[in-house]
Amino acid sequence: MSVSASLDSDRAHLIHPLHHPSAYASTRIWVSGEGALIKDANGREYIDGLSGLWNVNVGHGRRELADAAQRQMSTLAFHSAYAGGSNEPAIALAERLSTLVYPSINTFFFTSGGAEASETSFKTARFYWKALGKPEKIKVISRHRAYHGLTLAAMSATGLSAFWPMFEPRTPGFLHIDAPDPYRFTSRDPKVSLGVAAANKLEEAILDAGPDTVAAFIAEPVQGAGGVIVPPVDYFRRVREICTRYDVLLIADEVITGFGRTGRWFGLEHYGVEPDIMQFAKGITSGYVPLGGIGVSDAIREVINGVPAATRWMHAYTYSGHPTCCAVALSNLDVLERERLVERAAVGGARLLERLRGLEAMDGVGHVRALGLMAAVEVVADKTTKALFPAQVALAQKLTDALLERGLYTRVALDCICLAPPLVTSDALLDRIVDILREAIPPVLDAVRKESAVSVSP
Numbered sequence: 301m302s303v304s305a306s307l308d309s310d311r312a313h314l315i316h317p318l319h320h321p322s323a324y325a326s327t328r329i330w331v332s333g334e335g336a337l338i339k340d341a342n343g344r345e346y347i348d349g350l351s352g353l354w355n356v357n358v359g360h361g362r363r364e365l366a367d368a369a370q371r372q373m374s375t376l377a378f379h380s381a382y383a384g385g386s387n388e389p390a391i392a393l394a395e396r397l398s399t400l401v402y403p404s405i406n407t408f409f410f411t412s413g414g415a416e417a418s419e420t421s422f423k424t425a426r427f428y429w430k431a432l433g434k435p436e437k438i439k440v441i442s443r444h445r446a447y448h449g450l451t452l453a454a455m456s457a458t459g460l461s462a463f464w465p466m467f468e469p470r471t472p473g474f475l476h477i478d479a480p481d482p483y484r485f486t487s488r489d490p491k492v493s494l495g496v497a498a499a500n501k502l503e504e505a506i507l508d509a510g511p512d513t514v515a516a517f518i519a520e521p522v523q524g525a526g527g528v529i530v531p532p533v534d535y536f537r538r539v540r541e542i543c544t545r546y547d548v549l550l551i552a553d554e555v556i557t558g559f560g561r562t563g564r565w566f567g568l569e570h571y572g573v574e575p576d577i578m579q580f581a582k583g584i585t586s587g588y589v590p591l592g593g594i595g596v597s598d599a600i601r602e603v604i605n606g607v608p609a610a611t612r613w614m615h616a617y618t619y620s621g622h623p624t625c626c627a628v629a630l631s632n633l634d635v636l637e638r639e640r641l642v643e644r645a646a647v648g649g650a651r652l653l654e655r656l657r658g659l660e661a662m663d664g665v666g667h668v669r670a671l672g673l674m675a676a677v678e679v680v681a682d683k684t685t686k687a688l689f690p691a692q693v694a695l696a697q698k699l700t701d702a703l704l705e706r707g708l709y710t711r712v713a714l715d716c717i718c719l720a721p722p723l724v725t726s727d728a729l730l731d732r733i734v735d736i737l738r739e740a741i742p743p744v745l746d747a748v749r750k751e752s753a754v755s756v757s758p
Protein backbone atom coordinates (compact mmCIF):
# COMPACT_ATOMS: atom_id res chain seq x y z
CA MET A 301 0.00 0.00 0.00
CA SER A 302 1.30 3.50 -0.81
CA VAL A 303 1.93 5.90 2.07
CA SER A 304 -1.01 8.09 1.09
CA ALA A 305 -3.34 5.07 0.82
CA SER A 306 -2.22 3.95 4.30
CA LEU A 307 -2.92 7.42 5.67
CA ASP A 308 -6.39 7.41 4.08
CA SER A 309 -7.08 4.02 5.60
CA ASP A 310 -5.82 5.25 8.99
CA ARG A 311 -8.27 8.16 8.83
CA ALA A 312 -11.14 5.87 7.92
CA HIS A 313 -10.53 3.13 10.48
CA LEU A 314 -8.29 4.12 13.41
CA ILE A 315 -9.06 6.03 16.59
CA HIS A 316 -5.71 7.09 18.05
CA PRO A 317 -4.78 7.72 21.67
CA LEU A 318 -5.67 11.40 22.33
CA HIS A 319 -7.55 11.30 19.04
CA HIS A 320 -8.39 14.37 16.97
CA PRO A 321 -8.36 14.77 13.19
CA SER A 322 -6.39 18.03 13.57
CA ALA A 323 -3.35 15.84 14.24
CA TYR A 324 -3.69 14.06 10.88
CA ALA A 325 -1.57 16.67 9.11
CA SER A 326 1.52 15.56 11.03
CA THR A 327 0.83 11.80 11.08
CA ARG A 328 3.86 9.69 10.31
CA ILE A 329 3.71 5.97 9.77
CA TRP A 330 6.61 4.42 11.66
CA VAL A 331 8.01 1.34 9.99
CA SER A 332 11.33 0.34 11.57
CA GLY A 333 13.86 1.13 14.24
CA GLU A 334 17.47 0.40 15.10
CA GLY A 335 19.09 1.50 18.35
CA ALA A 336 18.09 5.13 18.97
CA LEU A 337 16.82 5.72 15.43
CA ILE A 338 13.39 5.21 13.87
CA LYS A 339 12.31 5.34 10.24
CA ASP A 340 9.00 6.45 8.71
CA ALA A 341 7.22 5.07 5.67
CA ASN A 342 8.86 7.70 3.45
CA GLY A 343 12.26 6.31 4.42
CA ARG A 344 13.21 9.30 6.55
CA GLU A 345 15.23 8.61 9.72
CA TYR A 346 14.72 10.37 13.06
CA ILE A 347 16.34 10.26 16.47
CA ASP A 348 13.81 8.70 18.84
CA GLY A 349 13.99 11.39 21.49
CA LEU A 350 11.28 9.77 23.62
CA SER A 351 12.11 6.06 23.27
CA GLY A 352 8.72 5.50 21.65
CA LEU A 353 6.63 6.62 24.61
CA TRP A 354 9.29 6.67 27.36
CA ASN A 355 9.64 2.90 27.12
CA VAL A 356 12.09 1.51 24.55
CA ASN A 357 14.94 1.60 27.07
CA VAL A 358 17.19 -0.97 25.34
CA GLY A 359 16.63 0.64 21.93
CA HIS A 360 14.93 -0.62 18.80
CA GLY A 361 15.64 -3.76 16.77
CA ARG A 362 16.77 -6.16 19.52
CA ARG A 363 16.67 -9.61 17.95
CA GLU A 364 17.20 -11.25 21.34
CA LEU A 365 13.85 -9.99 22.67
CA ALA A 366 12.05 -11.19 19.54
CA ASP A 367 13.69 -14.60 19.95
CA ALA A 368 12.56 -14.80 23.59
CA ALA A 369 8.97 -14.12 22.49
CA GLN A 370 9.20 -16.63 19.66
CA ARG A 371 10.59 -19.35 21.98
CA GLN A 372 7.88 -18.85 24.58
CA MET A 373 5.08 -18.53 22.02
CA SER A 374 6.04 -21.76 20.38
CA THR A 375 6.16 -23.55 23.76
CA LEU A 376 3.20 -22.03 25.63
CA ALA A 377 2.08 -18.64 24.37
CA PHE A 378 -0.50 -18.19 27.10
CA HIS A 379 -2.19 -19.88 30.00
CA SER A 380 -4.04 -18.48 32.97
CA ALA A 381 -2.16 -17.45 36.09
CA TYR A 382 -5.34 -17.27 38.18
CA ALA A 383 -4.85 -18.69 41.69
CA GLY A 384 -4.18 -22.36 41.22
CA GLY A 385 -2.22 -21.85 37.97
CA SER A 386 1.25 -20.48 37.28
CA ASN A 387 3.99 -20.48 34.67
CA GLU A 388 7.79 -20.51 34.67
CA PRO A 389 8.45 -17.06 33.09
CA ALA A 390 6.13 -15.29 35.57
CA ILE A 391 7.74 -17.09 38.52
CA ALA A 392 11.26 -16.34 37.26
CA LEU A 393 10.43 -12.68 36.58
CA ALA A 394 8.88 -12.12 40.02
CA GLU A 395 11.89 -13.71 41.71
CA ARG A 396 14.31 -11.65 39.61
CA LEU A 397 12.47 -8.41 40.33
CA SER A 398 12.72 -9.12 44.06
CA THR A 399 16.53 -8.88 43.70
CA LEU A 400 16.36 -5.62 41.72
CA VAL A 401 13.77 -3.45 43.46
CA TYR A 402 13.61 -1.97 46.96
CA PRO A 403 14.66 -4.46 49.69
CA SER A 404 11.25 -4.52 51.43
CA ILE A 405 9.42 -5.35 48.18
CA ASN A 406 9.59 -9.00 47.18
CA THR A 407 6.16 -9.91 45.81
CA PHE A 408 4.62 -8.92 42.47
CA PHE A 409 1.38 -8.86 40.50
CA PHE A 410 1.54 -8.38 36.73
CA THR A 411 -0.74 -6.31 34.51
CA SER A 412 -0.71 -5.35 30.84
CA GLY A 413 0.35 -1.74 31.37
CA GLY A 414 0.63 1.29 33.60
CA ALA A 415 -3.01 2.27 34.07
CA GLU A 416 -3.89 -1.25 35.16
CA ALA A 417 -0.98 -1.02 37.57
CA SER A 418 -2.45 2.19 39.02
CA GLU A 419 -5.85 0.55 39.44
CA THR A 420 -4.19 -2.41 41.13
CA SER A 421 -2.29 -0.15 43.52
CA PHE A 422 -5.40 1.79 44.52
CA LYS A 423 -7.44 -1.36 45.07
CA THR A 424 -4.61 -2.99 47.00
CA ALA A 425 -4.30 0.04 49.28
CA ARG A 426 -8.05 -0.10 50.02
CA PHE A 427 -7.89 -3.86 50.52
CA TYR A 428 -4.99 -3.51 52.95
CA TRP A 429 -6.76 -1.02 55.18
CA LYS A 430 -10.05 -2.94 55.08
CA ALA A 431 -8.20 -6.11 56.06
CA LEU A 432 -6.68 -4.23 58.99
CA GLY A 433 -10.13 -3.07 60.14
CA LYS A 434 -9.93 0.49 58.76
CA PRO A 435 -12.54 0.46 55.97
CA GLU A 436 -12.83 4.26 55.95
CA LYS A 437 -9.29 4.66 54.58
CA ILE A 438 -10.12 4.89 50.88
CA LYS A 439 -8.93 8.25 49.53
CA VAL A 440 -5.88 8.62 47.30
CA ILE A 441 -3.78 11.78 47.15
CA SER A 442 -1.67 12.59 44.09
CA ARG A 443 -0.07 15.71 42.61
CA HIS A 444 -1.04 18.27 40.00
CA ARG A 445 0.76 17.48 36.74
CA ALA A 446 0.95 13.80 37.72
CA TYR A 447 0.24 11.15 35.10
CA HIS A 448 -0.94 7.74 36.29
CA GLY A 449 -2.84 6.51 33.22
CA LEU A 450 -6.30 7.05 31.79
CA THR A 451 -8.65 4.33 32.98
CA LEU A 452 -11.28 6.00 35.15
CA ALA A 453 -9.65 5.81 38.58
CA ALA A 454 -6.15 6.31 37.13
CA MET A 455 -7.46 9.33 35.21
CA SER A 456 -8.86 10.67 38.48
CA ALA A 457 -5.42 10.38 40.08
CA THR A 458 -3.80 11.96 37.03
CA GLY A 459 -3.30 15.63 37.80
CA LEU A 460 -3.39 16.98 34.24
CA SER A 461 -6.83 18.56 34.00
CA ALA A 462 -6.92 18.48 30.18
CA PHE A 463 -7.65 14.75 30.46
CA TRP A 464 -10.78 15.19 32.57
CA PRO A 465 -13.60 17.37 31.22
CA MET A 466 -15.18 15.16 28.56
CA PHE A 467 -15.05 12.08 30.81
CA GLU A 468 -16.35 13.54 34.07
CA PRO A 469 -17.45 12.82 36.69
CA ARG A 470 -14.15 11.55 38.03
CA THR A 471 -14.01 8.75 40.58
CA PRO A 472 -14.69 10.26 44.01
CA GLY A 473 -11.97 10.24 46.65
CA PHE A 474 -9.00 11.44 44.56
CA LEU A 475 -7.28 14.62 45.79
CA HIS A 476 -4.38 16.62 44.37
CA ILE A 477 -1.60 18.64 45.94
CA ASP A 478 1.01 20.91 44.29
CA ALA A 479 3.83 19.35 42.32
CA PRO A 480 7.31 19.84 43.83
CA ASP A 481 8.44 21.84 40.81
CA PRO A 482 11.66 23.70 41.67
CA TYR A 483 10.96 26.18 38.85
CA ARG A 484 7.36 27.04 39.71
CA PHE A 485 6.56 25.96 43.28
CA THR A 486 6.65 28.85 45.72
CA SER A 487 6.62 28.54 49.49
CA ARG A 488 5.48 31.02 52.08
CA ASP A 489 7.39 29.20 54.81
CA PRO A 490 10.93 30.61 55.04
CA LYS A 491 11.85 28.18 57.84
CA VAL A 492 11.98 25.09 55.62
CA SER A 493 13.52 24.18 52.29
CA LEU A 494 11.43 24.18 49.11
CA GLY A 495 11.40 20.37 49.08
CA VAL A 496 10.11 20.15 52.65
CA ALA A 497 7.54 22.90 52.00
CA ALA A 498 6.25 21.01 48.94
CA ALA A 499 6.09 17.76 50.93
CA ASN A 500 4.28 19.54 53.77
CA LYS A 501 1.42 20.09 51.31
CA LEU A 502 0.82 16.37 51.69
CA GLU A 503 0.51 16.67 55.46
CA GLU A 504 -1.96 19.56 55.03
CA ALA A 505 -4.04 17.51 52.58
CA ILE A 506 -4.07 14.46 54.86
CA LEU A 507 -5.13 16.56 57.85
CA ASP A 508 -7.81 18.33 55.79
CA ALA A 509 -9.22 15.07 54.47
CA GLY A 510 -8.87 13.33 57.84
CA PRO A 511 -6.04 10.79 58.25
CA ASP A 512 -8.59 8.04 58.92
CA THR A 513 -9.94 8.46 55.39
CA VAL A 514 -6.69 8.46 53.39
CA ALA A 515 -5.41 5.15 52.01
CA ALA A 516 -2.43 6.20 49.94
CA PHE A 517 -0.29 8.86 48.33
CA ILE A 518 0.85 8.11 44.78
CA ALA A 519 3.85 9.85 43.21
CA GLU A 520 6.16 9.46 40.25
CA PRO A 521 9.75 9.85 41.53
CA VAL A 522 10.23 12.20 38.57
CA GLN A 523 6.96 13.42 37.05
CA GLY A 524 7.16 12.49 33.37
CA ALA A 525 4.21 13.43 31.18
CA GLY A 526 3.63 16.54 33.35
CA GLY A 527 6.91 17.97 32.03
CA VAL A 528 9.74 16.01 33.70
CA ILE A 529 9.58 17.54 37.16
CA VAL A 530 12.66 16.53 39.16
CA PRO A 531 11.82 17.17 42.83
CA PRO A 532 14.21 18.84 45.29
CA VAL A 533 16.50 16.24 46.90
CA ASP A 534 14.84 16.39 50.34
CA TYR A 535 11.23 16.12 49.09
CA PHE A 536 10.71 12.36 49.23
CA ARG A 537 12.36 11.91 52.63
CA ARG A 538 9.78 14.24 54.14
CA VAL A 539 6.98 12.58 52.11
CA ARG A 540 8.03 9.19 53.54
CA GLU A 541 7.97 10.58 57.10
CA ILE A 542 4.49 12.02 56.58
CA CYS A 543 3.11 8.81 55.07
CA THR A 544 4.48 6.73 57.94
CA ARG A 545 3.20 9.16 60.55
CA TYR A 546 -0.39 9.17 59.26
CA ASP A 547 -0.64 5.53 58.17
CA VAL A 548 -0.83 6.43 54.49
CA LEU A 549 0.71 3.99 52.01
CA LEU A 550 3.35 5.47 49.71
CA ILE A 551 2.90 4.28 46.13
CA ALA A 552 5.85 4.97 43.83
CA ASP A 553 4.69 5.14 40.22
CA GLU A 554 7.87 3.95 38.50
CA VAL A 555 6.20 3.36 35.12
CA ILE A 556 8.69 5.73 33.47
CA THR A 557 11.42 5.96 36.11
CA GLY A 558 11.85 2.19 36.46
CA PHE A 559 14.45 0.05 34.74
CA GLY A 560 17.27 2.51 34.47
CA ARG A 561 15.70 5.61 32.98
CA THR A 562 17.00 7.96 35.69
CA GLY A 563 20.46 6.42 35.98
CA ARG A 564 19.44 4.11 38.85
CA TRP A 565 17.36 0.98 38.58
CA PHE A 566 14.42 2.74 40.25
CA GLY A 567 13.74 6.41 40.82
CA LEU A 568 13.31 6.58 44.59
CA GLU A 569 16.83 5.15 45.01
CA HIS A 570 18.05 8.70 44.36
CA TYR A 571 16.28 9.87 47.48
CA GLY A 572 17.06 7.04 49.90
CA VAL A 573 13.48 6.05 50.69
CA GLU A 574 11.37 2.96 50.04
CA PRO A 575 7.73 2.89 48.99
CA ASP A 576 5.08 0.49 50.31
CA ILE A 577 3.87 -0.26 46.79
CA MET A 578 5.72 0.32 43.55
CA GLN A 579 4.24 0.15 40.10
CA PHE A 580 6.00 -0.35 36.80
CA ALA A 581 5.36 -0.94 33.08
CA LYS A 582 7.06 0.44 29.93
CA GLY A 583 10.78 -0.25 30.48
CA ILE A 584 10.24 -3.71 31.99
CA THR A 585 9.93 -5.04 28.41
CA SER A 586 11.28 -1.92 26.68
CA GLY A 587 7.84 -1.82 25.06
CA TYR A 588 8.47 -4.90 22.91
CA VAL A 589 5.30 -6.45 24.37
CA PRO A 590 2.84 -4.94 26.87
CA LEU A 591 3.56 -5.64 30.54
CA GLY A 592 3.18 -3.76 33.80
CA GLY A 593 2.59 -4.55 37.42
CA ILE A 594 3.01 -3.71 41.06
CA GLY A 595 5.34 -4.86 43.81
CA VAL A 596 4.17 -4.81 47.42
CA SER A 597 6.07 -4.63 50.69
CA ASP A 598 6.42 -7.75 52.78
CA ALA A 599 3.99 -6.21 55.29
CA ILE A 600 1.31 -5.83 52.60
CA ARG A 601 1.97 -9.33 51.29
CA GLU A 602 1.42 -10.73 54.80
CA VAL A 603 -1.94 -8.96 54.99
CA ILE A 604 -3.00 -10.21 51.53
CA ASN A 605 -2.02 -13.75 52.46
CA GLY A 606 -3.55 -13.52 55.92
CA VAL A 607 -7.23 -12.87 55.15
CA PRO A 608 -9.83 -15.67 55.11
CA ALA A 609 -10.50 -17.14 51.64
CA ALA A 610 -13.96 -15.54 51.58
CA THR A 611 -12.42 -12.02 51.61
CA ARG A 612 -9.54 -12.82 49.31
CA TRP A 613 -7.81 -10.22 47.08
CA MET A 614 -10.49 -10.51 44.40
CA HIS A 615 -8.55 -8.64 41.70
CA ALA A 616 -7.50 -10.06 38.33
CA TYR A 617 -6.68 -9.54 34.67
CA THR A 618 -6.74 -12.24 32.00
CA TYR A 619 -3.21 -11.28 31.00
CA SER A 620 -1.70 -11.11 34.48
CA GLY A 621 1.53 -13.10 34.44
CA HIS A 622 1.34 -13.54 30.65
CA PRO A 623 4.10 -16.09 29.92
CA THR A 624 5.25 -14.52 26.64
CA CYS A 625 5.39 -11.00 28.08
CA CYS A 626 7.26 -12.23 31.16
CA ALA A 627 9.75 -14.11 28.97
CA VAL A 628 10.44 -10.94 26.98
CA ALA A 629 10.87 -8.99 30.23
CA LEU A 630 13.50 -11.49 31.42
CA SER A 631 15.38 -11.09 28.15
CA ASN A 632 15.12 -7.29 28.43
CA LEU A 633 16.59 -7.43 31.95
CA ASP A 634 19.47 -9.55 30.59
CA VAL A 635 20.27 -6.80 28.07
CA LEU A 636 20.02 -4.00 30.66
CA GLU A 637 22.40 -5.87 32.97
CA ARG A 638 24.86 -7.21 30.40
CA GLU A 639 25.29 -3.86 28.66
CA ARG A 640 25.28 -1.89 31.93
CA LEU A 641 22.61 0.41 30.53
CA VAL A 642 21.59 1.81 33.91
CA GLU A 643 25.10 3.19 34.36
CA ARG A 644 25.02 4.38 30.75
CA ALA A 645 21.80 6.35 31.50
CA ALA A 646 23.58 8.10 34.38
CA VAL A 647 26.63 9.01 32.30
CA GLY A 648 24.70 9.92 29.14
CA GLY A 649 22.18 11.87 31.22
CA ALA A 650 24.91 13.96 32.85
CA ARG A 651 26.29 14.80 29.41
CA LEU A 652 22.82 15.66 28.08
CA LEU A 653 22.06 17.93 31.05
CA GLU A 654 25.37 19.74 30.79
CA ARG A 655 24.76 20.50 27.13
CA LEU A 656 21.09 21.40 27.66
CA ARG A 657 22.20 23.94 30.26
CA GLY A 658 23.91 25.73 27.40
CA LEU A 659 20.41 26.48 26.05
CA GLU A 660 19.31 28.32 29.19
CA ALA A 661 20.81 31.59 27.93
CA MET A 662 18.54 31.46 24.87
CA ASP A 663 15.50 33.63 24.45
CA GLY A 664 12.38 31.72 25.59
CA VAL A 665 14.19 28.91 27.40
CA GLY A 666 12.90 29.24 30.96
CA HIS A 667 14.23 26.10 32.66
CA VAL A 668 16.22 22.99 31.90
CA ARG A 669 16.24 19.85 34.06
CA ALA A 670 17.17 16.18 33.90
CA LEU A 671 17.74 13.09 35.96
CA GLY A 672 19.53 10.41 34.00
CA LEU A 673 18.12 10.19 30.49
CA MET A 674 14.90 11.94 31.41
CA ALA A 675 15.02 15.65 30.64
CA ALA A 676 12.94 18.69 29.74
CA VAL A 677 13.43 22.14 28.32
CA GLU A 678 10.62 24.47 29.38
CA VAL A 679 9.78 27.21 26.88
CA VAL A 680 8.16 30.39 28.18
CA ALA A 681 6.86 33.64 26.73
CA ASP A 682 8.55 35.70 29.44
CA LYS A 683 11.58 34.50 31.36
CA THR A 684 11.05 36.99 34.18
CA THR A 685 7.42 36.20 34.94
CA LYS A 686 7.69 32.57 33.68
CA ALA A 687 4.42 33.17 31.79
CA LEU A 688 3.56 30.61 29.12
CA PHE A 689 2.43 31.48 25.61
CA PRO A 690 -1.37 31.59 25.19
CA ALA A 691 -2.84 28.22 24.24
CA GLN A 692 -4.17 29.51 20.90
CA VAL A 693 -0.65 29.89 19.44
CA ALA A 694 -0.29 26.09 19.73
CA LEU A 695 3.37 26.32 20.70
CA ALA A 696 3.63 22.63 21.60
CA GLN A 697 2.50 21.46 18.15
CA LYS A 698 4.76 23.98 16.40
CA LEU A 699 7.77 22.89 18.45
CA THR A 700 6.99 19.21 17.83
CA ASP A 701 6.77 19.83 14.07
CA ALA A 702 9.94 21.95 13.99
CA LEU A 703 11.87 19.21 15.81
CA LEU A 704 10.51 16.54 13.47
CA GLU A 705 11.53 18.60 10.44
CA ARG A 706 15.06 18.55 11.81
CA GLY A 707 15.04 14.83 12.50
CA LEU A 708 14.06 14.59 16.17
CA TYR A 709 10.92 12.82 17.35
CA THR A 710 9.59 13.76 20.79
CA ARG A 711 6.59 15.13 22.67
CA VAL A 712 6.04 18.60 24.10
CA ALA A 713 3.91 18.71 27.27
CA LEU A 714 2.78 21.99 28.83
CA ASP A 715 5.41 23.71 26.67
CA CYS A 716 8.13 21.49 28.10
CA ILE A 717 10.12 19.69 25.40
CA CYS A 718 10.43 16.24 26.95
CA LEU A 719 13.46 14.09 26.21
CA ALA A 720 13.91 10.43 27.10
CA PRO A 721 16.01 8.80 24.37
CA PRO A 722 16.88 5.09 24.54
CA LEU A 723 19.55 4.28 27.13
CA VAL A 724 21.82 3.15 24.27
CA THR A 725 21.86 6.59 22.59
CA SER A 726 25.44 7.51 21.63
CA ASP A 727 27.15 10.70 22.81
CA ALA A 728 27.11 11.97 19.23
CA LEU A 729 23.32 11.57 19.01
CA LEU A 730 22.78 13.14 22.45
CA ASP A 731 24.78 16.15 21.27
CA ARG A 732 22.79 16.21 18.03
CA ILE A 733 19.52 16.33 20.03
CA VAL A 734 20.75 19.49 21.77
CA ASP A 735 21.88 21.03 18.45
CA ILE A 736 18.42 20.36 16.97
CA LEU A 737 16.77 22.10 19.92
CA ARG A 738 19.11 25.07 19.48
CA GLU A 739 18.19 25.31 15.78
CA ALA A 740 14.45 24.69 16.15
CA ILE A 741 13.41 26.91 19.06
CA PRO A 742 14.23 30.44 17.68
CA PRO A 743 12.21 30.24 14.42
CA VAL A 744 9.22 28.79 16.30
CA LEU A 745 9.37 31.60 18.86
CA ASP A 746 9.60 34.17 16.05
CA ALA A 747 6.53 32.67 14.40
CA VAL A 748 4.40 32.55 17.56
CA ARG A 749 5.43 36.07 18.59
CA LYS A 750 4.41 37.39 15.19
CA GLU A 751 1.13 35.48 15.42
CA SER A 752 0.43 36.77 18.95
CA ALA A 753 1.20 40.37 17.82
CA VAL A 754 -1.23 40.00 14.91
CA SER A 755 -3.94 38.52 17.10
CA VAL A 756 -3.75 41.35 19.70
CA SER A 757 -3.55 44.21 17.18
CA PRO A 758 -6.87 45.97 16.38
Ligand SMILES: Cc1ncc(COP(=O)(O)O)c(C=O)c1O
Pocket residue numbers: 412413414415416418447448449450520524525553554555556581582592
Ligand atom coordinates in the same frame (compact mmCIF):
# COMPACT_ATOMS: atom_id res chain seq x y z
C1 LIG B 1 4.01 7.43 35.40
C2 LIG B 1 2.99 6.73 34.55
N1 LIG B 1 2.06 5.97 35.14
C3 LIG B 1 1.14 5.32 34.43
C4 LIG B 1 1.10 5.41 33.07
C5 LIG B 1 0.04 4.71 32.28
O1 LIG B 1 0.58 3.67 31.57
P1 LIG B 1 -0.24 3.02 30.34
O2 LIG B 1 -0.27 4.05 29.26
O3 LIG B 1 0.58 1.79 30.01
O4 LIG B 1 -1.59 2.68 30.85
C6 LIG B 1 2.06 6.19 32.40
C7 LIG B 1 2.06 6.31 30.93
O5 LIG B 1 2.73 7.14 30.35
C8 LIG B 1 3.02 6.88 33.17
O6 LIG B 1 3.93 7.68 32.61
